[in-house]
Every structure is written in structure tokens, then in C-alpha cells.
Amino acid sequence: MLGAVLLLLALAKPVCPSPAGAGSQRAEVLKRLLEVFGMEDPPPPPAHFKQPPQYMVDLFNTVANADGVTKNPDILEGNTVRSFLDKTHGEKMRFLFVLSSVAKNEKILTAELHLFHLWPRVTDRPKRHHVCQVNVYQVLENETDAPGGKKLLAARLISLQGSGWEVFAITQAVRNWTEDKSSNQGLLVTVQGLDGSPLDPPLLQFASGRDHHESKKPMLVLFTDDGRRGASPAMASFPDLQPQVPILPAKMPVPKLTGLRSTRSLNWLQPCQRHPLSVDFEEIGWSGWIISPRGYNAYHCKGSCPFPLGENMRPTNHATVQSIINALKLSEGVSSPCCVPDKLYSINLLYFNDDENVVLKQYDDMVAGSCGCH
Known part of the structure; x- marks a missing residue:
């Protein structure tokens, strides 16, 4: 200090x-x-x-x-929070996040996929479904339909009504990617009915990085700790910083x-x-x-x-x-x-890093x- x-x-x-x-x-x-x-x-x-x-x-x-x-x-969990925007420009339900800015000494604590649930589209077809199941997979091979082509990370029932952010835990996949960068083939999201049948076209839509406002873009949020800790004990409550x-x-x-x-x-x-x-x-x-x-x-x-x-x-x-x-x-x-x-x-500090991703970092003492x- x-x-x-x-x-x-x-x-x-x-x-x-x-x-x-x-x-x-x-x-x-x-x-x-x-x-x-x-x-x-x-x-x-x-x-x-x-x-x-x-x-x-x-x-x-x-x-x-x-x-x-x-x-x-x-x-905060750890002392660093990193956000990454989706880098894909193809399929709407396939996502890729480049994690090159994560330092080797950073301990991966939690990783989350943030997707913005759009309002349902107006269609003439009868609405037989009120909820559907959303699955998030780690892509292991480009041919995702092949045996062993993907690994299930998270699954959840989501209502078709309303809109807003949905958060899925993908910590293990990100740990794999940071240990072996070549293994990062991205994520795949699928939507299916309660009986397990795929919905085509899916009744539930998420905002994509290509077609929607920047404020709704798919995002990966990563909580890490770089081991940089100060010598002073952590304060117990909001500091009184009056002179x-x-x-x-x-x-x-x-x-x-x-x-x-x-x-x-x-x-x-x-x-x-x-x-x-x-x-x-x-x-x-x-x-x-x-x-x-x-x-x-x-x-x-x-x-x-x-x-x-x-x-x-x-x-x-x-x-x-x-x-x-x-x-x-x-x-x-x-x-x-x-x-x-x-x-x-x-x-x-909240700042843009070299890759123009936003980072929140806490500095002790x-x-x-x-x-x-x-």
C-alpha cells in the first residue's frame, strides 16, 4: 500500500x-x-x-x-468477473466464446451462460405448449448429432410466456477450455417439448448476437480469483470513509x-x-x-x-x-x-480489456x- x-x-x-x-x-x-x-x-x-x-x-x-x-x-466470489460476448455469426443456437484473456494463474470458480429469452412470436398455430425444456450442451465435435458429439451441461423447464435473462451453469466446460484451448468448440442450446420431442421451429427464442441489440447479446460470465490478496483483514461492513x-x-x-x-x-x-x-x-x-x-x-x-x-x-x-x-x-x-x-x-475497477470484453476486478489495500x- x-x-x-x-x-x-x-x-x-x-x-x-x-x-x-x-x-x-x-x-x-x-x-x-x-x-x-x-x-x-x-x-x-x-x-x-x-x-x-x-x-x-x-x-x-x-x-x-x-x-x-x-x-x-x-x-463477490473471487476477485475478478469477466464477461465475454458470443463470437458466432451462423446458427442462432450455437455459441462460441473466446477465453484467451483468462490468465493461467486464475482459478475458475463459476461460469454462467446468460441468454435473453425473447417474447413469444405471434403464430396462427394453436399453443399446445406452455413450458418447454431448454438444454445446454458442450460441443465436443462439429457433428453434434454423432455419438459423443456433445455433453449435457444444464437443463431447465422455462415458461413460454414473458421475457428476460436465463442463466445456466457451465463451469466444468469452461474449466476444460482453459486447460485445453483447442477443446473449445462452443455451446449448443436445444429446445424440446415435455415429452422430449424437438420443437421445430422452437417456440422459445433467445436473442442472438447477430440479429438483436447489444444489450441482449448472449454472454458468458466468468468468476475467477487470481490469488492477488492484500495483507489487511477484510472489512466486515461498508467502510466509513468520512474524513x-x-x-x-x-x-x-x-x-x-x-x-x-x-x-x-x-x-x-x-x-x-x-x-x-x-x-x-x-x-x-x-x-x-x-x-x-x-x-x-x-x-x-x-x-x-x-x-x-x-x-x-x-x-x-x-x-x-x-x-x-x-x-x-x-x-x-x-x-x-x-x-x-x-x-x-x-x-x-470496471474496464474494457485488450479484447474489448468488460472486466470487473477487485484490488485489495x-x-x-x-x-x-x-
Whole structure:
């Protein structure tokens, strides 16, 4: 976290004109910041305006506040959610998702096929069916009717009335595809009557990527975990990110100890506390690929930890002992405790990756929730 804060401070606008080497330094800082976000290079912005899937936008708003700070760490399974749009342009009930952006170190937790159920078409034929069975198969061979050509992944009865999203679990198929990319022959969806007979044409229709609005395109949603975890414990509830104001006694006692510098009294005016540290993604040139948030407040800790350390300084026992030894000069080279974050929160980024798919990723230890003397 300290390294990330130093990087963010380095990106702050300079008060004085920048020296000649500032451009290369800024580029180096941005490169290091990308490493914090687990990237080597920033993804290029989409060539044309793209609307992110509403499911991903809603998921971001569920797990994070407007600044991207995590509301509750238990909502997400893992720390990464990836969405993939169907790449087929042929059969309406055959789907293919390219998973090349999934890193080898990502653990596949859950995979879902999202299909939009269209309103039933008006036909002259009598409606003998009110529900039908939808089957989702993993395609093993191009000839799906051949023995062993497909494997059943999910089956469900769905009403012909109404419309909306239907979600099918396809985790095992995606695990197979990520282990062996050549095995990814896509998915096949069939519709049949309650007696098992195929319905041709099927009475139930799903939106296709070719013929329907982008907001209804077939989508694969993948929940993974890349193993990148912070050192701080997960917070139990929505973080209170109001500016931290130290509670000081009305009359501050002044320690009468030999060896203390007279300037130490000035430090009482600036006790350890949290200060704003804004990160503006547009300012650093990342607004083209980051969807949400537009920026966030990372905060940083600044101020002194003078003797005696009050409870408002949130000191550790070690810091209290160190403060006493420093104040009494009982040991050479022992400095006063430092003002550092003692509670850290995660943030979430919703962004377009290199393949123009939308990713929701959670990064630990990105916001200083409170400060203390350690």
C-alpha cells in the first residue's frame, strides 16, 4: 500500500514547472501503477463506442460505491468477473466464446451462460405448449448429432410466456477450455417439448448476437480469483470513509522530559490523521478504457506521533513503547512512531480489456480507511 501511495503522490500535479526529465519519470510512474493493477500495458480504448453489458454495470454498483470502494467483501466470489460476448455469426443456437484473456494463474470458480429469452412470436398455430425444456450442451465435435458429439451441461423447464435473462451453469466446460484451448468448440442450446420431442421451429427464442441489440447479446460470465490478496483483514461492513478527525483533549499536556527538542511542541498542531489523495483516471489518460469509477480517493496518512500517544492516535503497544524510548532517549537511533494506514479498503475497477470484453476486478489495500501511529 505504501508503494501505491508514493506512486499516486508522484502523479500529483507539480506546483513548479517540471524539469526536462519529468516526462520519462511520469511514464515510469504510470508503468509502476499499472503493475499495481496487474497489467503490463494499458488496454487500448474500444475502436468504436461500446455500451458495457448492463449485468456488469449492475454488478459493479452492487459491490462498490460511486468511488469504487468495496461495500462488502463477501458479495463477490473471487476477485475478478469477466464477461465475454458470443463470437458466432451462423446458427442462432450455437455459441462460441473466446477465453484467451483468462490468465493461467486464475482459478475458475463459476461460469454462467446468460441468454435473453425473447417474447413469444405471434403464430396462427394453436399453443399446445406452455413450458418447454431448454438444454445446454458442450460441443465436443462439429457433428453434434454423432455419438459423443456433445455433453449435457444444464437443463431447465422455462415458461413460454414473458421475457428476460436465463442463466445456466457451465463451469466444468469452461474449466476444460482453459486447460485445453483447442477443446473449445462452443455451446449448443436445444429446445424440446415435455415429452422430449424437438420443437421445430422452437417456440422459445433467445436473442442472438447477430440479429438483436447489444444489450441482449448472449454472454458468458466468468468468476475467477487470481490469488492477488492484500495483507489487511477484510472489512466486515461498508467502510466509513468520512474524513478522519482526531479527538484531542481540550488541554494537551506537554511532557517535561529532558532531551526533547523545543520544536516538538509544534508537532501537536499536526497530529497523525488521514488526508485526501485523489486519483483522476482521466487526468492520467486512462478514461478511455476504465468505465467506472472515473476516479477515487485513496487518502494518505500524514502527521506526527508525539509522546504521549493518546488513544486517538490508535497506537499499537509496540508504538507506545517506541514512543517512550524515543522521548526519554533511552536508546540511540530509535525514531518516533510513524503515521501510517492501519485500516485498508479495496476498490473495484470496471474496464474494457485488450479484447474489448468488460472486466470487473477487485484490488485489495487501495484506500487508507484510517491512520494510526505504528
